[in-house]
Amino acid sequence: MTGLELQKLTVGYRGRRGRTVASNLSAVAATGRLTSLIGPNGAGKSTLLRTVCGLQPPLAGSAVLADGTDVTTLKAAGLARRIAVVTTDTVDPGRLTAREVASLGRTPYLSPTGRLSADDRRVTDRALDAVRATDLADRPFHDLSDGERQRVLAARALAQEPELLVLDEPTSHLDAPSRVEFLDLLATLAREQGIAVLMSSHELELVMRLSDEVWLLRGDGTMTTGTPAALAADGSVSAAFDRGRLRFDADQLTFVIDGSGTTLG
Ligand SMILES: Nc1ncnc2c1ncn2[C@@H]1O[C@H](COP(=O)(O)OP(=O)(O)OP(=O)(O)O)[C@@H](O)[C@H]1O
Known part of the structure; x- marks a missing residue:
């Protein structure tokens, strides 16, 4: 099922410093699958x-959800119930515990009293369980490691019960094992929770191994989509990222430096 569909979407900035960043994009992020957005810096x-999160208006075209709703027509409350966003912005929730941070995901559903119902608590605990953070629930968020915080922020996003989960470079502060673990977790969540997960990443090798689908945004503002194997095999990934002696090896799914016998990653 289609979780999110880009229909001839053009994105960029209006105004004096305005510019078109990418044009006429058509792509699908399917429900139950992890779709990764890759591309060079500044693409x-x-x-x-x-x-696609409705946080800035498109220059043209649309981004539609499963029922055909254009995200740009949704008001803040509607967006919050349907799309959850995890960004790299530092979060400072004071002395809130991990469970309290996760429960913030229930905000779009709360009654005017702002009190969590038994159902809200159940959904929050289920979200913590899904990201394997139940044992962190009573600890202050502030005291958690970057990897633990990222799992709790994913729980907050899941507690929103979204149909689309969007993450901008979610592994950027994590160590190597935690990166693998977190991407594997996202792929599992997409399948088990039946949501479309769309994330951007610079972790090319990991993305190629763990994603179901890849959106490859090039520096010229065009985009190719396909399975990791298809994009590696048809040379799209190499064309976008190869530079000088650095080359992406489609068989090994890793970068190599030509002539040195060195494999990176
Ligand atoms: N507020 C803005 N106004 C005008 N141009 C902007 C604005 N924000 C970003 N840009 C420009 O839009 C282009 C795309 O930036 P964007 O941050 O989306 O790229 P990115 O692929 O996420 O980059 P990176 O991999 O380095 O994080 C860049 O040329 C950037 O300078």
Whole structure:
């Protein structure tokens, strides 16, 4: 099932410093699958993600959810019930515990009293369980490691019960094992929770191993989509990222430096 569909979407900035970043994009992020957005620095990944979350208006075209709703027509409350966003912005929730931070995901559903119902508590605990953070629930969020915080922020996003989960570079502060673990967790969540997960990443090798689908945004503002194997095999990934002696090896799914016998990653 289609979780999110880009229909001839053009993204960028209006005004005096305005510019078109990427044009005429058509792509699908399917429900139950992990779709990864990759591309060189400045290609427009963050701009595209902000646009599909309804945080900035498109220059043209649309981004529609499963029932055909254009995200740009949704008001804040509607967006919050349907799309959850995890960004790299530092979160400072004071002395809230991990469970309290996760429960913030229930905000769009709360009655005017702002009190969590028994159902809200159940959904929050289920979200913590899904990201394997139940044992962190009573600890202050402030005291957690970056990897633990990222799991709790994913729980907050799941507690929103979204149909689309969008993450902008979610592994950027994590160590190597935690990166693998977190991407594997996202792929599992997409399948088990039946949501479309769309994330941007610079972790090319990991993305190629763990994603179901890849959106490859090039520096010229065009995009190719496909399975990791298809994009590696048809040379799209190499064309976008190879530079000088650095080459992406489609068989090994890793970068190599030509002539040195060195494999990176
Ligand atoms: N507020 C803005 N106004 C005008 N141009 C902007 C604005 N924000 C970003 N840009 C430009 O849009 C282009 C795409 O930026 P964006 O941050 O989306 O790329 P990215 O692929 O996420 O980059 P990176 O991989 O370095 O994080 C860049 O040329 C950037 O300078």
